[in-house]
Amino acid sequence: MSKEIPIKIYLDESSLPKAWYNLRADMKNKPAPLLDPKTGKVADFEMLRQVFCDELARQEINETDRFIEIPQEVRDFYRMYRPSPLVHAVFLEKALGTPAKIFYKFEGNNTSGSHKLNSAIAQIYYAKKQGLKGVTTETGAGQWGSAVAMACAFFHLDAHVYMVKCSYEQKPFRREVMRTYGAEVTPSPSQTTEAGRRILAEHPGTGGSLGCAISEAVETALKTPDTRYVLGSVLSQVLLHQTIIGLETQAALEKYEIKPDIIIGCAGGGSNLGGLIAPFAGEMLQGKADYRLIAVEPASCPSLTRGKFAYDYCDTGKICPLQKMYTLGAGFIPSPNHSGGLRYHGMSSILSQLYHDKLMEAVAVGQKEVFDAAVLFARTEGTLPAPESSHAICQAIREALRCKETGEAKTIVFGLTGTGYFDMAAYHKYNDGEMTDFVPTDADLEKSFADLPVIP
């Protein structure tokens, strides 16, 4: 750390990466392939292109090209909000009294409020290039739906978003953001799809789930001409696009000769974490460096720390390909009193493999500790963080306090994936002392594990 480090490290626009990094090319143990849920056969390009646009289907199964060029139009869009800053958390360090150095990569400075836009704009660009008319997708907390709506507005494509019904009702402002960008927003489950009607018949009055909204969006894409489905996490193509986060982080650290010891990200489906750690995991796989990579998940939805590493359905309707991953079972639904996002039952196959191979650690944290960390962060560093991101903050604080005990001046980097401006209902609960922790019992998990598919 020879040069004086500014609080916010901004790379020049000319330093914006020109290619995404495909970590799979460097993995000795590749993630297991997607399987057709009906036949159990490997899902190939021909199968995947029914659901995804061609270029994305190719990226989904590409395990060989180490770098994939970022199209110029996507780079032009990135320039509106990227490179994002790597921030030195000097005020948080001071508040903690730690010798540790803490940096965070801040992805919240765009209207989608998170890193989701990085992949949305790429996916919509490829859809546009293929001459499609529109896309369908699902959204839970709303960041992904907002990102898709923004990207579709930019490239003049139709966006049809299935929004988990309880979010649709509890987050009318997120819905309005999507509508302002011209998207059609339907609460899920709905009567517009077979999957939705089936779930409504089985569970009248249900508030919906991400797995159910995925089924509806995929079904609608399949039956609408010139339309494909887009997904904001879990898939390898999404992690590929999100490596822009890690590549910029790596470049910013190198610019100031900062050597990280610990890299931390929150983990739902794995999009931000996978993007952030990819280049660093790549260095480890190439034997060039060693880092502690830490996935932080909510104790209420602990797919890595308490899940099974097995093939599972990605959606409730069981129409998407099967994926081998750490999973709680496709029927697992986290308690509604869990406020943050990160509610998905499974985990990216890339991250699942890294975790299985012990290249990455995982830890589960309770939501009260997460919100304690969020509020401390807001008051010291200014930015009000998203509950999801606050899982990473929480672990960064734990590590920094450990350094305080041991006197070690470790360098900690974490991903601040987004802002919490549309999550004030959760903060309200916390401010009123009404936030509780929820941890599923072993019996709960055994029940949802029972539905894991048997591979034909």
Add this chain to the structure above:
Amino acid sequence: MSKEIPIKIYLDESSLPKAWYNLRADMKNKPAPLLDPKTGKVADFEMLRQVFCDELARQEINETDRFIEIPQEVRDFYRMYRPSPLVHAVFLEKALGTPAKIFYKFEGNNTSGSHKLNSAIAQIYYAKKQGLKGVTTETGAGQWGSAVAMACAFFHLDAHVYMVKCSYEQKPFRREVMRTYGAEVTPSPSQTTEAGRRILAEHPGTGGSLGCAISEAVETALKTPDTRYVLGSVLSQVLLHQTIIGLETQAALEKYEIKPDIIIGCAGGGSNLGGLIAPFAGEMLQGKADYRLIAVEPASCPSLTRGKFAYDYCDTGKICPLQKMYTLGAGFIPSPNHSGGLRYHGMSSILSQLYHDKLMEAVAVGQKEVFDAAVLFARTEGTLPAPESSHAICQAIREALRCKETGEAKTIVFGLTGTGYFDMAAYHKYNDGEMTDFVPTDADLEKSFADLPVIP
């Protein structure tokens, strides 16, 4: 424009201005002094320091020092979110098909969601330095209250915010942001002050007004030990702090040898507009350059374009000093169907004087056109703008389209003061086609002008 201009011009942190610019030092016709409402005498330092902390009282009446140093602690805080970017609106230009060059100074990348933090942190720093325990203030839309809460959390001072009651009820999430930063938030009018009780007795069930909330906050500051009042706009001290916007804009333009023709800002009390244009007005006053400076106000609250230039009360309770300004009368309350902020009846005395001296133009725009502009901006430039800021966008688009007609390639700079993430109720109205325009009649204005004070 010789060098290649990036989309986002970021200055280095080392280029952060070291002093605010006091435009009054260069004004030939100084703004008229504040007057004691009881005696009609000029409000001097001794009077002002009853309400404001000492250093701010000094700044309020300082007409001679051209530059006032920014304290190191304030600069350190600024470094968390400043210098803010000057953005080249290439996608908006393309959508309009204009030969004009459009740039905007973006002040929304902080949790207060606007430029208000620039003055809040300065005011709270001086309060802390004076050994005070806390401050009181009022907030309407909530940006200023959020900024004060953030600044008080940072310097560990108590913040008591009187929030206009209808906003308190309609914007619970803004309220929750303030609470998350530790502020006490009271809906105004309240039973906690004489001013509040009087207004509640006269108008039971009223939704409150900014003028009323100011009275309550000032009264509470006066009767609470070691407490002073802070205000987010109108005052000359606030415009002074906000010159950081204009100084950075000037430096960014100079860095790329860009010469602006037109500089546009939205105008409520005048804080962002005054801060943005100050260095440019200074160049004009010194005969160094010539610009068109344009204030944009809502047609529903047109203080510059339809107000009187006269001494008036700053608050409903008539306890604050009298100020000579363009005013609609302290009793004027804009229609509740006006969704944006910019609802204050008066205007900064500095801007009032510049307008009176024809150094600045003013224009009033209707809210439907403002939201049309906001949505076009969101869809092309990505960022969802605050309704207030969208007044400036609206006028920038008008000027750019005029260039399209004439073929002139003028350079337009406007202030994008903030984001609209807490204004989705207004966007909802617009998306549902339920937004209407409101323009007060001459009879409405004559009625509120009738209450202008007679100077003793």
